[in-house]
Amino acid sequence: MGLGNLKQLAPFIKEAFQHTLLVAKYLCGIHVTNTYLCTFALTQGPSMLPTFSLTGDLILAEKLSTRFEKMQQGDVVLVRSPENPRKIVVKRLMGMGGDTVKYAAGPGNNDKKDTIVVPDGHVWIEGDNKFNTNDSKKFGPVPYGLVQGRVFWIIWRILFTSMIVKQFIEDENLWAVLLLNFKWKDKMPELLIFG
Structure with a gap:
């Protein structure tokens, strides 16, 4: 491989290195978040x-x-x-x-x-x-x-509750407001529907 071919590959090598560095930064961020936060x-x-x-x-x-x-x-x-x-x-x-x-x-x-x-x-x-x-x-x-x-x-329960309420609203043709109460003592989000 000649010197000319290496010069042609240099931009690709540089870009690959930058992408690898970016992925490494994200993985480090995920690791720190998961381990300490x-x-x-x-x-x-x-x-x-x-x-x-x-x-x-x-x-x-x-x-x-x-x-x-x-x-x-x-x-x-x-x-x-x-x-x-x-x-x-x-x-x-x-x-x-x-x-x-x-x-x-x-x-x-x-x-x-x-x-x-x-x-x-x-x-x-x-x-x-x-x-x-x-x-x-x-x-x-x-x-x-x-x-x-x-x-x-509780992430899944919140998403699941939102989907159920949305379907209920469409089937009943109701205008509704969904209020989620995230207090742990209540254990479940509160649903208040106004129609």
Whole structure:
């Protein structure tokens, strides 16, 4: 290959390098966002019914609360499973280090409650579906370092709800206003339809 051919390839090589650099920047940005700021997760299974659907919800979790220890009892969190470190589970935070937690002893013992004091540096997590969940009642307090983030948005439910309302409006010939309330305590977006 002669020097003339290299000069002809130089613009293509330069452009390829620039595109590669741009892709690398985007991948670094995605990595930093996913590792330190927020991440997407998919819930599946019955353990968090009725908060999350059995077939799965796409959720968004922020990671700053866990890094600065700003979580509180009642938050829904992503946790690396103490039984299988490759698996991330979604549970409700019921107690932090030093808290006393009461929990149902088992499905047949609705009246019997056990009590535990959560050790420092640990959290107590439970599924919302009390008797169909694999949580701290089975494996005990979880080290705080396994908490990966705090769920703050159910993305799939919002999109799905919007599609249902749009179809309903078209079928009924109604004028409607869709208001979504993102307060976590409400668990579901509120729909207010004016017709």
